[in-house]
Amino acid sequence: MNTLRIRAKLKEGKITKEKADKITAKIDSRIEKIQQFNSLTTQQKKDKLIGDFKASLDEKVKAGRLTQEMADELLKKYTDKVNQWDGSGYPKFARKGCKH
Numbered sequence: 001m002n003t004l005r006i007r008a009k010l011k012e013g014k015i016t017k018e019k020a021d022k023i024t025a026k027i028d029s030r031i032e033k034i035q036q037f038n039s040l041t042t043q044q045k046k047d048k049l050i051g052d053f054k055a056s057l058d059e060k061v062k063a064g065r066l067t068q069e070m071a072d073e074l075l076k077k078y079t080d081k082v083n084q085w086d087g088s089g090y091p092k093f094a095r096k097g098c099k100h
Contacts, residue, residue, distance in 0.1 A: 003027060034090075042087030049082050049094050050075075 003024055010020040037045060057071040066074075078093075085091045 037090070045087055046082050046085065049091070050079055053078050053094075 006020050006023050009015045054075055057075055060066040061068050061071050081093050
């Protein structure tokens, strides 16, 4: 949902101002994160993707949702994909990969 649609829903009375403000803040936060990511060098982008994925796996291991062996295998596969990525745009596998 973009900010124009949010404003339209607010004007039509379909959402409250508080809800519109909350959604707009969330959109603004995502835009800021994208801009920060895009400002990184290719190696910094790769390091961030791998670091974020590893942190996600570590949480799942700690919660008992993954074994350490499974996490290690997933991290290896993910790291291989990231290292093959050319650094342009945001890799599609990263969006899917972070949901393991």
